[in-house]
Amino acid sequence: MLRLAFLCLALILPSLAPAQGAATLVADSVTLSGDNRLVADGNVEAFYDGTVLSASRITYDRTADRLSIEGPIFIRTADGQILTASRAELDPRLESGLLRSARLVLDEQLQLAANQITRVDGRYSALTRTAATSCQVCGTRAPLWEIRAESVIHDTETRQLYFDNASLLIRGVPVLWVPRMRLPDPTLERATGLLVPQVRTTNQLGIGLKLPYFIRIGDRRDLTLTPYLSGSTTTLEARYRQAYLRGDIEILASVGRDDIVPDTTRGFARASGDFDIGRGVQLSFNIEALSDPTYLLDYGYSDQDRLVSGLTLTRVRQDDLFFGQAAFYTSLREAEVDSALPPIVLDFGYERRRYLADLGATVTWSVSADALQRTKNSDPASARDVARVGTGLELVHQWVSPVGLVMTTDAKVVLDYYLVNDDPTYETGFRAGPSGSVTLRWPLMRPDPTGIVNIIEPIVSLGWSEAFGVVPPNEDGLLAELDEGNLMSLTRTPGQDARELGYRTSAGVAWTLGVPDVGTSTMTFGRVFQSQVQPAYSAASGQARANSDWLLSTQLALDGGFEWQVRTLIDDDLDINKAETMVNWSNERIDFNASYLWLPEDAFRDRDSPASEWSFDTDWRVTDNWSLRAEARYDEAANQLARAGFGLGWQNECVTVDLSVARRYTSFTTEDPTTTFDLAINLTGFSAGRSQAGPAGSCRN
Numbered sequence: 182m183l184r185l186a187f188l189c190l191a192l193i194l195p196s197l198a199p200a201q202g203a204a205t206l207v208a209d210s211v212t213l214s215g216d217n218r219l220v221a222d223g224n225v226e227a228f229y230d231g232t233v234l235s236a237s238r239i240t241y242d243r244t245a246d247r248l249s250i251e252g253p254i255f256i257r258t259a260d261g262q263i264l265t266a267s268r269a270e271l272d273p274r275l276e277s278g279l280l281r282s283a284r285l286v287l288d289e290q291l292q293l294a295a296n297q298i299t300r301v302d303g304r305y306s307a308l309t310r311t312a313a314t315s316c317q318v319c320g321t322r323a324p325l326w327e328i329r330a331e332s333v334i335h336d337t338e339t340r341q342l343y344f345d346n347a348s349l350l351i352r353g354v355p356v357l358w359v360p361r362m363r364l365p366d367p368t369l370e371r372a373t374g375l376l377v378p379q380v381r382t383t384n385q386l387g388i389g390l391k392l393p394y395f396i397r398i399g400d401r402r403d404l405t406l407t408p409y410l411s412g413s414t415t416t417l418e419a420r421y422r423q424a425y426l427r428g429d430i431e432i433l434a435s436v437g438r439d440d441i442v443p444d445t446t447r448g449f450a451r452a453s454g455d456f457d458i459g460r461g462v463q464l465s466f467n468i469e470a471l472s473d474p475t476y477l478l479d480y481g482y483s484d485q486d487r488l489v490s491g492l493t494l495t496r497v498r499q500d501d502l503f504f505g506q507a508a509f510y511t512s513l514r515e516a517e518v519d520s521a522l523p524p525i526v527l528d529f530g531y532e533r534r535r536y537l538a539d540l541g542a543t544v545t546w547s548v549s550a551d552a553l554q555r556t557k558n559s560d561p562a563s564a565r566d567v568a569r570v571g572t573g574l575e576l577v578h579q580w581v582s583p584v585g586l587v588m589t590t591d592a593k594v595v596l597d598y599y600l601v602n603d604d605p606t607y608e609t610g611f612r613a614g615p616s617g618s619v620t621l622r623w624p625l626m627r628p629d630p631t632g633i634v635n636i637i638e639p640i641v642s643l644g645w646s647e648a649f650g651v652v653p654p655n656e657d658g659l660l661a662e663l664d665e666g667n668l669m670s671l672t673r674t675p676g677q678d679a680r681e682l683g684y685r686t687s688a689g690v691a692w693t694l695g696v697p698d699v700g701t702s703t704m705t706f707g708r709v710f711q712s713q714v715q716p717a718y719s720a721a722s723g724q725a726r727a728n729s730d731w732l733l734s735t736q737l738a739l740d741g742g743f744e745w746q747v748r749t750l751i752d753d754d755l756d757i758n759k760a761e762t763m764v765n766w767s768n769e770r771i772d773f774n775a776s777y778l779w780l781p782e783d784a785f786r787d788r789d790s791p792a793s794e795w796s797f798d799t800d801w802r803v804t805d806n807w808s809l810r811a812e813a814r815y816d817e818a819a820n821q822l823a824r825a826g827f828g829l830g831w832q833n834e835c836v837t838v839d840l841s842v843a844r845r846y847t848s849f850t851t852e853d854p855t856t857t858f859d860l861a862i863n864l865t866g867f868s869a870g871r872s873q874a875g876p877a878g879s880c881r882n
Contacts, residue, residue: 204229204273208239217243231259232275241273248273254280260337261368262287264298276303283308285335288367291315291866293333308333313342315367315866316835323353325836326864340369342867364867373397376405382858385441385479387412401425409480414439416480428456428464441479447472449482462496462503474513478845481857486513487522501533521563523555542578549573549677553656555603565604567656569677571597587622591671599653608651614680616646616671634695640707642669642687648680655679655717659786663723664748665691665705665734673709673724679717686710689732700739707732719785723750723758730758742768773799793817807831810841822846837863 209223219241221227227234238251250269257263258275263286271278283298285306292315295308311333316324331346342364349357365372376393383389389411396404407418416437423430436448449471456464469488477483491508506528512519530549537544552568573595580588595614601607620642627635657676667673668689672681689707709729723730730750737745743766750759758781766773775797782790798812810828815821826843844856 206239219243229273229275233257234275236269246273247271248275248278261289262337263289266298271300274303275300277301287335290367292318293335295333304337306335306337308335313344314835315864316833323350325833326351335366340366341372342366367866371395371397371403377861377863380858380860381409381411381481383479383481384854384856386414386439389414391418409437413441425456427458428454430454435480435482439479441475442473445472447476449476460496461498462494464492464494466492469511474515477513478855484845487511488513500535501531503531505529518563519556521555523553523566525554527552540578541580542576545573545575545577547573547575551657551677565607565654566602567654568600569597569653571595571677585624587624589620589622590618591620592617593671595677597653597677599651601654604654607654610651612648612650612653614646614648616644618642618644618669618671620669632697634693634701636691636693638691638693640669640687640689640691644671644685644687645683646671646681648682653678658717659719661718661722661724663709663729663732663750665707665732668705668707668709668732673722674717681711681715681717683712685712698740700737700743702735702737704736705732705734719783721759721780721783721786721788728753742766770802771799773797773801791818794823806833835865837861837865 205228206221206225207227208221208225210221212220212222214220221239221241223237225234225236225239227239233256234250235255236250236252240249241247242249248269248271250266250271252265252267252269254266254269255263256265256275264280264283265286266280266283268282269278269280271280277300280298280300281296283295285293285295285298285308287293291313293308293311293313295311297309299307299309301307309332311330312327313330313333314324314327316326318324327350328344329348329350330344333345334343335341336343344359344362344364347359347362348355349359363374365374373396374394376395378393379391381389381391389409391407391409393405393407396406398404401424403422405420407420409416409418414437416435416439418435419433421432430452431454432450432452434448434450436446438444438446441447450469452466452468454464454466458464468490470490471477471488477485488511489508490511491506494503494505496503506526508526508528510519510522510524510526512522528549528551530547532545532547534543534545536542548571550568550570552566554566555564573593575591575593578590582588593616597612597614598610599607599612600609620640622638622640624636624638629635655676655678658674658679661674661679663673669687674680687707687709689705692704693701694703695701708731709724711724711727711729714727715724718724723732730752732748732750734748735746737743743764745762745764747760747762749757749761752758757779760779761777763776764773775795777795778793780788780792782788794814794816796812796814799810801809803809808830810830811826813825814823816823822844824843824845826841828839828841830840831838839859839861841859842856843859844854846854
């Protein structure tokens with residue numbers, strides 16, 4: 182058949198010619214009947230102002246300025262709406278008119294089938310005797326869920342759906358009737374209204390229901406109020422968010438009464454924010470407060486054992502670094518006193534780096550200060566206030582010989598002034614700390630025609646450091662560790678207060694093996710030989726003796742997403758003094774993380790017996806519809822579980838169901854176990870139930 186294509190604006194849209202683009206009509210045949218009637222027949226397609234229309238027959242009556250369309254009809258509007266119908270009477274703009282036996286599809290998710298759809302001015306669509314669902318519809322079989330309503334009005338400007346006399350049906354069985362309701366369509370990300378309810382059950386608070394209500398205050402602000410009701414608590418939760426041009430803030434709060442602490446109002450509040458205040462400076466703050474130490478655990482908000490409120494300023498550029506922090510700590514542990522933390526900590530630092538081309542070296546200058554304040558206490562160590570200000574200069578030069586030997590020299594000097602109050606054990610005054618090292622590396626690589634990379638790198642470092650002046654208390658370097666990252670460093674202390682003294686030699690070897698299409702493995706083996714015992718190091722650090730423990734570290738990374746890491750410290754008697762291993766496996770189907778840690782007894786860290794525990798968490802997508810989650814942490818030293826959890830999820834194209842159970846056996850405040858059940862059901866297709874849609878089911882005979 183002959184297909185005709187022509188511009189028909191002058192024929193069917195004369196009034197729109199000055200302001201709108203021309204309409205294009207394509208059909209197998211086009212017939213003109215006088216001056217007022219045009220008939221397009223057979224595989225008709227019309228294109229106008231971003232809207233596409235296809236039908237079997239279109240008749241245009243110029244006198245009535247009306248299109249009579251015979252189906253099957255398919256219309257895709259400029260804003261992405263899809264309409265199908267058997268017959269239609271529309272204006273030439275396709276904005277107003279009537280569609281019979283019609284279907285409206287929004288965002289390719291939600292479909293609304295109606296006896297008829299009346300379009301008004303391109304903004305409103307009024308549907309009568311409507312069935313709405315985002316589930317796949319198979320023949321005459323009822324979908325998994327649907328909402329049937331006497332009428333539905335869709336407002337494309339506000340992107341809202343208004344239902345009258347609506348009923349929710351599950352597989353055709355009515356389960357809920359609502360006289361009127363409003364739901365956002367799937368294209369609207371933020372709309373005032375109810376969010377998905379959540380059922381939460383604990384052995385402390387009983388069976389409860391959370392009913393979140395979202396309030397859109399503006400384009401950059403919103404408030405969510407969530408009543409939490411059960412037989413043991415009446416609580417109101419709130420979340421406020423506001424976005425600015427250069428940052429955002431969030432405020433979380435909860436207040437109510439329960440049977441756990443009778444006749445007492447309990448609650449907590451947390452405010453946080455991040456801002457770019459210009460010139461590359463980032464500002465962040467966090468403020469936390471709560472009524473009692475167990476509140477966060479009782480309501481499942483957090484298992485943190487300390488609250489931290491503070492303000493942080495940072496700026497990171499190519500050649501300099503700036504940071505400043507003020508923090509206030511509050512302990513939630515029963516056996517811990519706030520004054521011993523200490524509660525108030527101030528920290529500041531600035532570093533600037535410059536490369537000296539004439540010397541082939543990099544020089545780094547730094548200045549830093551910190552202070553901590555405790556409340557008055559009879560114990561000097563629990564009342565001590567310390568302030569420090571210091572500066573440092575470091576010069577690093579690297580040289581590569583013709584045979585590939587890499588030599589790095591590092592020279593550094595620091596000068597600090599310490600002010601110590603309320604503790605006569607320590608003096609106020611200056612401390613100077615010079616240090617230097619020479620490190621030799623010789624990476625040896627064996628070529629392989631198959632592409633296998635095999636590198637052996639022996640490493641040795643000769644270092645020296647000393648301290649002159651006062652001996653300050655060690656406030657910021659209590660958790661020193663020996664690992665492959667600092668084996669060759671000038672010092673292994675994490676802070677400024679403690680320093681390594683005397684001479685030392687660090688020796689080790691690193692081996693890297695890479696196999697194409699298989700993966701990469703690395704191994705580091707080494708030790709630090711020191712001229713004297715370092716008092717700042719504990720037994721668990723592996724450096725309590727003059728000669729450190731042997732460090733053995735191995736990493737394996739396979740192309741399939743599997744990673745395995747082992748780190749251990751071994752003494753001269755071949756006894757393991759510390760061991761940890763971590764396994765990670767991540768791909769499209771599974772995300773698995775597991776770890777094991779063993780630590781020796783250490784009076785330096787108030788550990789009077791060895792500690793040993795393993796933990797794991799996994800998320801396994803069993804099929805396209807089903808998923809499983811599990812987590813556990815087991816304390817082998819105490820021979821008991823610390824926590825365990827299990828979750829089961831199911832989803833398809835229109836429903837997401839999430840069921841989880843968690844049990845906490847002990848905490849920092851009590852040894853009473855707590856069990857929590859959570860159930861959430863989302864009907865996808867509406868903005869209020871938005872979630873990632875699962876795979877669509879298949880229709881079977």
